[in-house]
Amino acid sequence: MKVTVFGSGYVGLVAGACFAESGNDVICADIDPAKIDLLNKGGVPIFEPGLTDLIKRNKAQGRISFTTDLKKATLHGQFCFIAVGTPPDEDGSADLKYVLSVAKTIASYMEDHKIIIDKSTVPVGTADKVRAQVQTVLNERGAKLTFDIVSNPEFLKEGAALDDFMKPDRVVVGVDNKAAGDLMTELYHPFMRRQENMIIMDIKSAEMTKYAANSMLATKISFMNEIANLCDKVGASIDHVRRGIGSDQRIGHHFLFAGAGYGGSCFPKDVQALIKTGNQFGESMEILKAVEAVNYRQKAHLLKMVEGRFGKDLAGKKFALWGLSFKPQTDDMREAPSLVVLEGLLKAGAQVRAYDPEAIEETKRILASYPQFANHADQVSFAENDYDALPSADALILVTEWNEFRRPDFERIKSSLKVPLIFDGRNLYDPERMVARGFEYYSIGRPQKDRA
Ligand SMILES: NC(=O)c1ccc[n+]([C@@H]2O[C@H](COP(=O)([O-])OP(=O)(O)OC[C@H]3O[C@@H](n4cnc5c(N)ncnc54)[C@H](O)[C@@H]3O)[C@@H](O)[C@H]2O)c1
Numbered sequence: 001m002k003v004t005v006f007g008s009g010y011v012g013l014v015a016g017a018c019f020a021e022s023g024n025d026v027i028c029a030d031i032d033p034a035k036i037d038l039l040n041k042g043g044v045p046i047f048e049p050g051l052t053d054l055i056k057r058n059k060a061q062g063r064i065s066f067t068t069d070l071k072k073a074t075l076h077g078q079f080c081f082i083a084v085g086t087p088p089d090e091d092g093s094a095d096l097k098y099v100l101s102v103a104k105t106i107a108s109y110m111e112d113h114k115i116i117i118d119k120s121t122v123p124v125g126t127a128d129k130v131r132a133q134v135q136t137v138l139n140e141r142g143a144k145l146t147f148d149i150v151s152n153p154e155f156l157k158e159g160a161a162l163d164d165f166m167k168p169d170r171v172v173v174g175v176d177n178k179a180a181g182d183l184m185t186e187l188y189h190p191f192m193r194r195q196e197n198m199i200i201m202d203i204k205s206a207e208m209t210k211y212a213a214n215s216m217l218a219t220k221i222s223f224m225n226e227i228a229n230l231c232d233k234v235g236a237s238i239d240h241v242r243r244g245i246g247s248d249q250r251i252g253h254h255f256l257f258a259g260a261g262y263g264g265s266c267f268p269k270d271v272q273a274l275i276k277t278g279n280q281f282g283e284s285m286e287i288l289k290a291v292e293a294v295n296y297r298q299k300a301h302l303l304k305m306v307e308g309r310f311g312k313d314l315a316g317k318k319f320a321l322w323g324l325s326f327k328p329q330t331d332d333m334r335e336a337p338s339l340v341v342l343e344g345l346l347k348a349g350a351q352v353r354a355y356d357p358e359a360i361e362e363t364k365r366i367l368a369s370y371p372q373f374a375n376h377a378d379q380v381s382f383a384e385n386d387y388d389a390l391p392s393a394d395a396l397i398l399v400t401e402w403n404e405f406r407r408p409d410f411e412r413i414k415s416s417l418k419v420p421l422i423f424d425g426r427n428l429y430d431p432e433r434m435v436a437r438g439f440e441y442y443s444i445g446r447p448q449k450d451r452a
Contacts, residue, residue: 001187002024002079003027003081004026004029004073004077004081005027005068005077006106008028008039011119012030013046014161015083017162018093023229023251026064026169027072028065029066029068029069041064045428048329049160049307050157051160066172071109078114080116081117082120083119083120083154085265086098086100088269092165092275092276093277094276095260096126098120099122100129103116103367106134107133107134111345112184114148116144116149118151118153118207123276124207124277127174148180150174151174152174152184153172154210156213158264158326158332159330160329168197171188172199172201172209173199174204174206183228185200187362202395208350211270222290224258225295225444226444239427242257259385260302260341260425261299263339264332271292275292286356298343300344303345307344308350310394315349316350317350318418319350319394321338321352321395322356323401324399328401328402331366334402337399339370341397343373343419345397346376350381353393354381355388357402366381386404392416392417393418394418394421395421395422395423400425420437420438423443435448
């Protein structure tokens with residue numbers, strides 16, 4: 001089948017590569033010439049495990065190509081996926097200008113029937129806007145062409161995106177006619193070998209499903225963070241509480257870890273956008289407002305722990321920071337908790353030496369371009385590896401739970417730091433064992449009676 005994917009970011013590249021891997025003829029289009037140039041030269045603009053090899057293999061076999069030629073891309077695909085960004089507008093609602101611009105492009109160049117599929121995360125009612133945009137341009141052209149609008153939200157997780165796409169828990173497809181649903185089922189059939197888990201529904205429900213899913217996940221995180229903070233105060237352990245409640249099948253064990261708050265390109269903006277949709281329809285979305293407020297506070301929680309130990313003035317202090325990306329297995333820094341920690345440390349006068357296995361280049365780009373980091377560049381340096389961040393630091397602050405941080409050489413950490421002191425924003429280590437190893441150790445929701 002012929003597939004075009006507009007937008008060659010995380011979602012577009014993963015979808016394009018996976019559709020190619022299952023034998024389809026795919027063109028990935030983007031308006032960013034640098035990105036397409038890199039892809040055509042064999043590079044991949046993002047870090048996602050397995051993606052480079054998958055693209056390389058399918059490119060070599062002629063099943064995937066990359067272009068900035070939007071006309072060529074439109075003419076190619078029977079299926080035209082829209083996988084462009086939907087960043088928050090100034091008021092928190094999803095900015096649809098990129099989505100509608102692709103709709104306009106498709107309508108301007110199409111010469112036969114197209115299935116136009118919205119894979120970007122978009123508010124309820126966007127399919128109607130896309131349909132109106134396409135029809136307006138076709139009318140202007142005097143072109144009597146037919147098209148389908150489909151909603152097919154994406155649920156992949158960065159860091160495990162290929163697996164999520166190839167072996168999905170479910171594929172949600174919103175359609176307004178059976179023929180479009182059947183074609184989507186055929187396209188996704190290769191990914192349904194484990195189980196038939198295509199959920200076909202109406203378009204508005206599909207659009208809402210994506211926001212409801214991300215908002216539920218964000219709610220779990222904020223809920224557990226709030227409970228963890230209370231555990232700290234009352235002397236309970238969030239580890240025990242998590243196991244205790246997770247074993248209730250109605251709750252389940254997944255996604256119950258307390259930490260330094262959620263970030264990334266999806267949860268923050270999708271929670272905000274759903275609150276905005278609620279406002280537009282007279283629903284005040286109280287739970288989601290609280291989810292957002294708790295997360296905002298939680299991102300500064302590590303910083304508060306550092307201040308609690310050292311005071312607000314951190315001039316003359318030096319900190320080692322492990323983990324910058326918003327979660328492991330990605331170089332994505334969008335809304336990363338590390339940025340809040342970094343900003344707070346720098347503004348309080350501290351020096352920071354940071355390490356991340358993948359996100360250092362992206363962090364350098366952010367430090368150079370975000371106004372809050374202006375005038376602080378000389379306070380930050382980057383380490384070659386995790387241990388290289390430690391020498392003569394007053395403490396290690398762990399922000400992202402990369403695997404390599406899970407079982408480090410504690411003796412080496414101890415001998416490198418000025419004093420053996422760790423602030424752990426991801427609860428990676430056992431508090432009692434850390435005390436036995438001679439560390440002063442702070443984590444989230446696991447108070448210690450006998451801190452070293
Ligand atoms: N990143 C994720 O984990 C994830 C998961 C599920 C859903 N989503 C949703 O998918 C959508 C895309 O997210 P992403 O992370 O891939 O975004 P991204 O920012 O990584 O990529 C978007 C790409 O679209 C390109 N683009 C913009 N306008 C274009 C146009 N008119 N024609 C062609 N290309 C154009 C941009 O240059 C960019 O390369 C968003 O709505 C997001 O919420 C993301």
